[in-house]
Amino acid sequence: MFKYVKQLTSLVAMFAVLIAFSTETMAAKKSKTLKNTQKKGFVRCGVSQGLPGFSNADAAGNWTGLDVDVCRAVAAAVLGDANKVKFTPLSAKERFTALTSGEIDILSRNTTWTLTRDADLGVTFVGVNFYDGQGFMVRKDSGITSTSQFKNGISACTNIGTTTELNMRDFFNSKGISYEPVAFEKADEVVAAYDSGRCDTYTTDKSGLAAQRTKMSSPNDHIVLPETISKEPLGPVVRQGDAVWEDIVRWSLNSMIEAEEYGITSANADMMKTSENPQIKRLVGSEGELGGKLGLDNDWSLRIIKQVGNYGESYKRNIADTGILPDRGPNQLWTKGGILYVAPAR
Amino acid sequence: MKIKKILPQVITLLFIVLIFSFFTMNAQENMETRGLDFGFGFLKESASFDIQFSLIDYDGSHSYARAYLVGLLNTLLVAVIGIILATLLGAVVGVARLSPNYLIRKTASFYIEFFRNIPLLLQIFFWYFAALRALPMPQDASLLLGSSFLTIKGLFTPAPIWTNFDVFFVTLIIAIILIFFFSRYAKKKQEQEGKRLPVLAISSAIFIGLPLLTFLIGGVDLSFSFPVIRQMSQSSYTFDGGMGIPPELIALTLALTLYTATFIAENVRAGIQGIGKGQKEAAASIGLTPSQVLKLVIMPQALRIIIPPTTNQYLNLTKNSSLAAAIAYPDLVLVFAGTAMMQTGRAIEIVGITMATYLTISLGISLLMNWYNKRIAIQEK
Numbered sequence: 030m031f032k033y034v035k036q037l038t039s040l041v042a043m044f045a046v047l048i049a050f051s052t053e054t055m056a057a058k059k060s061k062t063l064k065n066t067q068k069k070g071f072v073r074c075g076v077s078q079g080l081p082g083f084s085n086a087d088a089a090g091n092w093t094g095l096d097v098d099v100c101r102a103v104a105a106a107v108l109g110d111a112n113k114v115k116f117t118p119l120s121a122k123e124r125f126t127a128l129t130s131g132e133i134d135i136l137s138r139n140t141t142w143t144l145t146r147d148a149d150l151g152v153t154f155v156g157v158n159f160y161d162g163q164g165f166m167v168r169k170d171s172g173i174t175s176t177s178q179f180k181n182g183i184s185a186c187t188n189i190g191t192t193t194e195l196n197m198r199d200f201f202n203s204k205g206i207s208y209e210p211v212a213f214e215k216a217d218e219v220v221a222a223y224d225s226g227r228c229d230t231y232t233t234d235k236s237g238l239a240a241q242r243t244k245m246s247s248p249n250d251h252i253v254l255p256e257t258i259s260k261e262p263l264g265p266v267v268r269q270g271d272a273v274w275e276d277i278v279r280w281s282l283n284s285m286i287e288a289e290e291y292g293i294t295s296a297n298a299d300m301m302k303t304s305e306n307p308q309i310k311r312l313v314g315s316e317g318e319l320g321g322k323l324g325l326d327n328d329w330s331l332r333i334i335k336q337v338g339n340y341g342e343s344y345k346r347n348i349a350d351t352g353i354l355p356d357r358g359p360n361q362l363w364t365k366g367g368i369l370y371v372a373p374a375r
Numbered sequence: 376m377k378i379k380k381i382l383p384q385v386i387t388l389l390f391i392v393l394i395f396s397f398f399t400m401n402a403q404e405n406m407e408t409r410g411l412d413f414g415f416g417f418l419k420e421s422a423s424f425d426i427q428f429s430l431i432d433y434d435g436s437h438s439y440a441r442a443y444l445v446g447l448l449n450t451l452l453v454a455v456i457g458i459i460l461a462t463l464l465g466a467v468v469g470v471a472r473l474s475p476n477y478l479i480r481k482t483a484s485f486y487i488e489f490f491r492n493i494p495l496l497l498q499i500f501f502w503y504f505a506a507l508r509a510l511p512m513p514q515d516a517s518l519l520l521g522s523s524f525l526t527i528k529g530l531f532t533p534a535p536i537w538t539n540f541d542v543f544f545v546t547l548i549i550a551i552i553l554i555f556f557f558s559r560y561a562k563k564k565q566e567q568e569g570k571r572l573p574v575l576a577i578s579s580a581i582f583i584g585l586p587l588l589t590f591l592i593g594g595v596d597l598s599f600s601f602p603v604i605r606q607m608s609q610s611s612y613t614f615d616g617g618m619g620i621p622p623e624l625i626a627l628t629l630a631l632t633l634y635t636a637t638f639i640a641e642n643v644r645a646g647i648q649g650i651g652k653g654q655k656e657a658a659a660s661i662g663l664t665p666s667q668v669l670k671l672v673i674m675p676q677a678l679r680i681i682i683p684p685t686t687n688q689y690l691n692l693t694k695n696s697s698l699a700a701a702i703a704y705p706d707l708v709l710v711f712a713g714t715a716m717m718q719t720g721r722a723i724e725i726v727g728i729t730m731a732t733y734l735t736i737s738l739g740i741s742l743l744m745n746w747y748n749k750r751i752a753i754q755e756k
Contacts, residue, residue, distance in 0.1 A: 122713055126722050129411070150720035151411045172609035182605070182613040184528060189700075189709060190717035194424040198435045210425050211623070213703045214713065222703070225507045226527050227622065229611045270408060 469643025
């Protein structure tokens, strides 16, 4: 009889140890990327080579933008400091290789979420931080106000290595218009070629058109046509195979969006700790144990909101106030007529 | 004794195999952990992107393999045109560099020093963007040679329309073969009997006469379609008909030619100067004219010095053509190692194929030039 009791107790003890290990440290233990990031002391983030509003470096080398803020949010959550990010500017062509080869840990570079990319490239899309669509820019003096006025033989400047090339073909084919694709490796060359008159139209994501227009010799000579020819949900991407890291990036982005929904800003975040609303309290860490489930402490989302701000603040700072796209369009919260809707943090 | 000779070789071989298998296994393992698989099946999938400029029939419904072929042919096109033009220009400038005329000599030196010492990528950008801005819009372009337009959108020339082109082409080849055998026969005759046949006159008669004959009796016909301007919108125009050569191709060819020709010119100068002065003086003393001295005495010897380093320049030009990606000329790197790699995500496969392709082209050029070099080497009698 005693023999069995002894065996039973050791069994219970074993389970206890197992459970203890599996709750709090499980996440941290499983994620190689999280461990490496904490060891290095900075988040390795892949961004564009310069797209105003999304990821752009100033003369002093400080990166700003909506995409940059996603990486800063992860740094705030994981390392406690939004400035602990190392940015790697990447061309459209290099971006996925840089991620899968382990050169960066987050790709936040106006990247469209598609089935082929998600399933075939060894990467995982964690969410959408900007709903975009492909459009066309033309010179004002052409008199063109709609894509229906496009004629055979039109030459279109664009980037290689993007979904743009594929959408462009679908669009012109369905309209039965013959066209000349002129595809460059870098965005700066696309703009220079279009600006010099090499192409009749410049096509890329509408946010990109709006941002690049600011770089042209006389921005007011160009207009972006109203038609949108594709769906381009842009969002951060991580390497496949690290589910915990994937969750951290996803919920860092989600908490920014949800913070806006509940009116939590960088200014009032501390005061919100004593809010009546339990969902707000969960977001600022004064209720629940959400951080532990991600292998982080409980103030992770509070730090994001305090250091980076909620999604609305980030949008206003980077995109609206810079005059790129003052109207939020579909990127407005679902409660305010947009389609920004994320799963609840609870 | 034998083992001493073989052992180091075996060890070296083993070492190489080990390194290769290490990298292969490492890549395999990494791809597995990231859920990537290895294979060339994607080449059969439809590419679904269009290419601006293609020598063969292509659109997005064709396969990635076809897109690869389009890129390869575009690379070869630039390489072949570039090599021919750079050789001609290089030879002229190289000889000019040794001209007794001060102005010609100094102009040639200036050209060489200027274009040789500026990075090629910068020159490509210069020719593309500077020239692009200087060229007129289609509606402002003036007629060139009564039939062509040079505009910001490219060079538009009349396009030939052939009937029974194959008959013409076969006849042309036959003519070239005939000329080859005829000149061999003429040379033999001169060596044996001392008689000189009018080789140039007869060769040109064959070259022009035979293909011309096909127009009269072979049913071959040639007409031209001329470029005609058409308005697309209030401010933009394009050309219908004719043949459009994109400005990207023109800028790239121009930059590669001007850059590589400087090196070839230096090779030519070195080759000529490498021949002893005595040769020139001896040739002059038996009454040869200066152009005969160059053609019959100096050049045959100088070529042996010129060819090997010039082969290097041909290889460089071919490899440098991959800078095309910067100015949107759809070469192998832009189309295959660029767009196709991006759309399929097959980085290892595509970079592997691209590397193997450049290697094959370069080795091919090398082989050809080595064969030529051997042929013109001094044969000890």
